[in-house]
Amino acid sequence: MIAILVKALADLRRRRLQAAVIFLTVLLAIGTGTMALTLMTQTRDPYQTAFAKQKGAHLQVFFDGATDRQALASTPSLIGASAFGGPYASTTIEFQHGNRKFSLDTFGRDNPGGDVEVLKITAGHWPASDDEIVLTRSFAELNGIAVGDRLKVVSVAQKPILVVAAEVIDIDEGSADLSSQHAWASSSAIPGLTPSTPHSSFYKMDYRFAGDPSSSQLAGYVDRLKSSLPPGSVGGSVNYLLIRNVFNITNQILTSVLVAFSVFALLATAAIVANLVTGIVISSYREIGIMKAIGFTPPQVVAVFVLQILAPVLAACLLGIPAGAVASQPLLANSSHALGLAYEPSFSVGLGLLALAGALILVGLAATLPALRAGLLKPIVVLASATAPRGASGRWLRRLARRVRLPQAIVLGIGDAFARPLRSGLTLLAIIVGVVTVTVAIGVPRSFETINNSETGAGNVQVVVTRSDGYPDSEVMRILNAQPETARVVAGTGRNVDVPGIGDPVNSRVLRGDSSHLGFLLVAGRWFSAPGEVLAPKALLHDANLKIGDSFTATANGKPLQLRVVGEVYDVSNLGHELFMDWSTFAQVSPDLSPFIYYVSLRRGANVSDYVRRVAAAEPDFIDVGPTHTSIIAPVKIIDSVLVIIAIVLGLIAVGGVFNTLLLNTRERVRDTATLKAVGMSPRQVLVMVAASAGLLALLGGLVATPLGVALNRVLLDVISSSAGNDTPPSAYAAFSPLELVTILLLAVAVAVGAALIPGRWAARTNVVEVLHSE
């Protein structure tokens, strides 16, 4: 055993550079893998934990303001709720903060606790007077509102001022950048905040049930409420499953992406290790012969090679595993923060040991298989064998290169690239993994941006205007059409529609004007062009068992609505449960329909800031006007950031693979290099020869990897879109131009050539006399 350790450590000291390459690649791979495993195990349904802790409401139902309170009080027993909250008198308030206007459903509630929907106060105190308001922390952070800020309510004539008394986490709401938010005030404040227009007040009830009710069960409870109360009493409902799914999607996507790319990273590392050990074995034939001749058994010979690899691997794991666990903490903290959970840094020792064992086994196997060759060789054979490759490998490549009249140094380098086919193949694998990852890291964010732009109207809509209730729609249109820069205005509102087969009411975007230019991404079919025509995302179509061309009868405002599906659209709102229709369609069941939002497209060259200022000045109180928000939502930013990190990790691993291969090749062929120098190859030509070898491998790897990366980009987009209830629209796939793909390929070649510099310069400095005369 001592002899094995002594030999292994001596070899390790001699191969410091290769040990460093192994250390670095394993460090990166195991760090990424640990990050993925930590997220996987520590974020399993964190929403459920917070939901239980905060006694979340399985079902929230909104009732018309005219509904009898006594009747509302009896609804929990009607549907078998184990706990309830409310009825909370509520209204929608519009308020101003700075030069921004907002609209929030506000509930009258006198304490944050109770049996259902416990609100976790994260700053401030619960309102003690009627001039205080509570906001969700998510909403406050997104819009830069702090505790103590004063909000001017503009939806009632008195325009009262409300002071932000507290920020809370409401487990029954998603984050502000993904879903609308609510606010709370004291119950006695609500009447003073309710406009005098009809249907401006409503009630909210929260229900909690034993166990985890399913979506169909919850839909059944809503139906029971509708059938037991006067028609029109039940306005809408929200169930907890939708919020949970939206929250979990980001973590699931992140974890899936990390796990998948960690596997790539580990495979690439295993390929590099296998390459390295193969090269060491080949260059150590004489030593192996001597070892066997003096009494090392085959297993002992294998052990010498494996141990000198496992040493840097172990060191890398001891550093990389804690590093990966630490790197995952910001993501875990973000997840906890969003849920209002206290963040506690967590690290599982068992997980660390699992990662360590996995790395040692995988890399150990990658080292053992080629090392077995050393163990099986006969002493006399290895003592007599040469080390450099012989024969025809690379000949056809050299011929091809010569035919196109490349310089001799490049010809020889190209021929050398496949002198050892297995080594070159493993190196190609590392390059392919690296280039695929970089391609995906560029493509997915771009596709996300395309999708995000469709959601925000970026590029098509420059200004968004919202109208307060009571302010005439006609006035808004007059103001907008009076501006010379206005090219097009599309007005819109949202209304609930009951779709057969769907338990919860489906929000419908009702659009007035030429809405086909708003930028929504068509997946299939066409935009609506006549009354009764609708579009929907995939999830709704699938769940309602509809396809393009189908007709169905929906219900809105208690009246039947004949609809026909003419297209599939990309939209992640409510995880793909949305309908898109023209104003003329919904107006059949709601003649007094009026829009609350206006999407304004400006003429080319218009100054958006000037336009916004002018429109705001025309009606400072009852309309809110601002440029289109095109910023990427937080979950997407996180995914983009993680992809960039993964691309850097795998790119570095690929560079390490190329560097390692070139190092092996140049050392193995030192005599050939010396011979070439002796017959007149200059140092620069030697460098070019080594670089050509690297360049060819990168070129071939890139040619395979670039289309693979584009394909993986599509697969990932499909997975992400599907998890949000959509098919990927074809335009989102087009993340790259042909020129950009060529540029990625050329960059891969340039990086590989850069990696060749150190081994190339080492080869160029070969001392001919020392090498050729050391026989």
Add this chain to the structure above:
Amino acid sequence: MDRRAIGNGHLWGLGMTELVRLTDITKVYQGGVTGALNGVSLTVEEGEFTAVMGPSGSGKSTLLNLVAGLDRPSSGSVMVAGADLGRMGEAALARFRRDRVGFVFQFFHLLPNLTALENVLVPAQLRSNTSAESRGRELLKQLGIEEIADRYPAKLSGGQQQRVAIARALINRPTLLLADEPTGALDTRSGDQVMDLLMQLHRQGQTILLVTHDAKLATRYAARVISVLDGRIVDDARLETAERAAVDVIRVRGEETRR
């Protein structure tokens, strides 16, 4: 002129140009106590077939490496074909080796993954001469190995490999052909064949500087034998002067070898 010299077909004669001049060369390797070469001066004329002979460690190979520009002296100057090698950088020395010198090694040093013909063509292709194939084939034919042009070194005998190495050394029509123990790794018959080839090249006008430890070989083929011992030239015999017999040359080496 000595009749033996004429009989052997040596071309040494009057009016030859000086091709190599070593002036007071000293070479000390790192950590060396004594120099590999100590104050060596010699000239080689164009058209000469000169053998540098000496025991192992005498400095003969070091001398050859200096003339080839593969190594630099610790002191002194090396002039070859009018070029001062001491003033040349690495790139210039590489061009010098490629264009002016042909080197034949003891262990052939062919590139194992190139065919025989491809090995021959390497120096020509390094100077971007893309039309050297016909000359390469001609050289192989001249050396009697045209049929092995497409074979790899692993499939060639030692003698065949050395002939390929000679062809490689000649492809760019070098001013000077250097051979370091060219028969050292060959059997007697193959060695004789290689030396006959070198002799034939010399008769065609090639200047040859050969290093060997074999006195018989040196005196049989070379017109001039320089004996080196402990880094110094101890004798410089031209066979045409008839001043020294071959056996005397052997005795200077310190061996009791007899013909």
